[in-house]
Amino acid sequence: MADRYGNDVLAGDWRKPKNGRTVEVEIAKGMVVEEPSSGFVGAIVRWEHGVVDLEDRHGNIRTYPLGPGFWLDGKPVSLQPPKKAGPAKKTRTASGSVAVDNVRAKVARASRIYVEGRHDAELVEKVWGDDLRIEGVVVEYLEGVDDLVEIVNRFQPGPGRRLGVLVDHLVEGSKESKIAAQVNNRYVLVVGHPFIDIWEAVKPSSVGIKTWPKIPRGQDWKKGVLQSFGWPATDQADVAAAWKHILSKVNSFADLDPALLGRVEELIDFATLD
Template sequence: MNDRYGSDVLAGDWRKAGRPVIPEKAATKDLVIEEVATGFCGAVVRIEKNIVTLEDRFGKLRLFPLGPGFLLDGKPVVLVAPQKAAPAGRGRTASGSFAVENAAARVALPSRIFVEGRHDAELVEKVWGADLRIEGVVVEYLEGVDDLDAIVREFKPGPGRKVGVLVDHLVKGSKESRIADAVAAGPYGTHVLVVGHPYIDIWQAVKPERLGIKVWPTIPRTVEWKKGICASFGWPHDEQADIARAWQRILGQVRTFADLEPALLGRVEELIDFVTAP
C-alpha cells in the first residue's frame, strides 16, 4: 500500500536535518587557505599524518590539524588529506596541452619567439617550455624593444621563418606600441607578430590569489613598482638580489596556465600559433 505520509520521520540521523553541509577540500600543495580560529592565511606546503603546514606571505609557518575550521575564498570547508593519485592516463603539460611522453625535442624551426624581459622569459619557459621544445620553437630573451626594428631586419623573416614578439606593458599610445606599429608597417611586417600584455610588470600576470591576496596592491607612481610590491608583502627590497628572490617566490606559486591571467595566456598562445603555422 502506498504510504501517503512517507517513511518513518525518525529514521536516519534526524539531528543533521536542515544543517548546511560543509564541503570537503583536499589540502593540495600551494592551496591558499585560512584557519578560522587564528585568522592565519597561508599556502599548504606539506601534509604529515593529520597535520597540515601553512606558509603565509611573510614566510611564517603554522601547523594545524586537518578537519573543519578552515575558509576557502571566504567559505567554510573541511580540510582533508589529498588522496593518492591513481595511475593516470595521458598527462598534461603546464600549459594544459597533452604531454608527449619520452619525446625528444625537435630540431629548432627557423622561426623565433622573442620575449622582452628576463622574468617574462622565465615565466614563458615554465608554463610553455615543454610545448615549445616539442614544436621546435626557440625563445630568445629580448632586453628591450628599442632595437626591435634592427633585430627584425637582421633576422630577415619570411615564409616559414617568422618572428613573434611578446612585449612588456604594450598599451595604446606607449613607446612600445609605436615601435610595434613601425615594425608591422616595415618590409617584414607580414611575417612578424608583435603582441603584449597590459600589465605594469609580468608579476601582475600571476593571479593574486596564488599569493594569498585578492588583488595586486596599487603602488604610487613615485615608488618603483617592484620595490613597492615587495614592501607591501613585507619582503626585503633594498637590493636587486632581493627583487630577484621576490620574483622566484612569485614564480614558485605558478604551477600551470590556470595560475595566470587570461590576458597573458591568449597572447602567448597567439604567438605560438603564428610561428608554427605552415
C-alpha cells in the first residue's frame, strides 16, 4: 500500500540546513562566488577595507562587504581575507577610488572644503583622506553654519580659490536651507545631506544597530541617541567616546549612506576645478 503521507518529516537530522551551515572561507583572487540576493556571479578580483570586488564574465564589477551572504560551489560561505598571506596590495582608497602608489601629496590648493563640525571632518578624512591629499584639498570645520555668509565673504572666493561647503540637514524649509540660499557666488558650492547629524550618515548595520532613533525636537540629538541606546550620556566626554566607537566601524564608502557619498564627491570635483 502506498504511503499517503510520504517520508517522515522528522527523519534524519532536521536541525541541519539542507545546503549546510555557513563556513568561513579565505578568499583568493580568481575564486568564483555568487551573491544570492542579487544573483550576481563573479570572480574575486580584489579586496580591501572590508569589501570585495567581483567581476562577472561580461566584465561588470560589483562591490560587496566581506563576510557571510555568499555561495561557493552551491554552499553558503562567509568570505574572509587571507590570514597567512600578507595583506592584498591596496588598489582602491577607502572612498573606492583607484589607489595611486608612490605619489606625494600635492601642495595644498587655495580652494577649500568646509564642513560643519569636527565629527564631519573626521569622517571625511577617514574615507576620502587619500583622495584629498593627492588632490591637495584641505578640509576645515566651521562649528555650525549660522554665520555662513560672513564666512564665505571672509574667504574671498574667486578663480583658483573655490569653496565647497557640506551642510547637515539641508532639506527644504530647514534653517540650514534658508542660510545656504543666501550664498550666491559662482565660486562657492553649498551642498548637504538630509541627516540631522553626520552620525546618521553611517549605515546602522555598520554600527550594529537596526536604525538610528528619532529624537524629539528640542532635545540634544547626540545625547538623545546615547540615552536611547543605553550608553553613558552625561557630558561631552561621553559623546566623544560614542563617536570614536561609531567612527571605528567605518572602514570604507560601503559603510556610509549614498546620500552623503554623492555630496562629498561633488565637493571634491568642484574644489579641484581649475
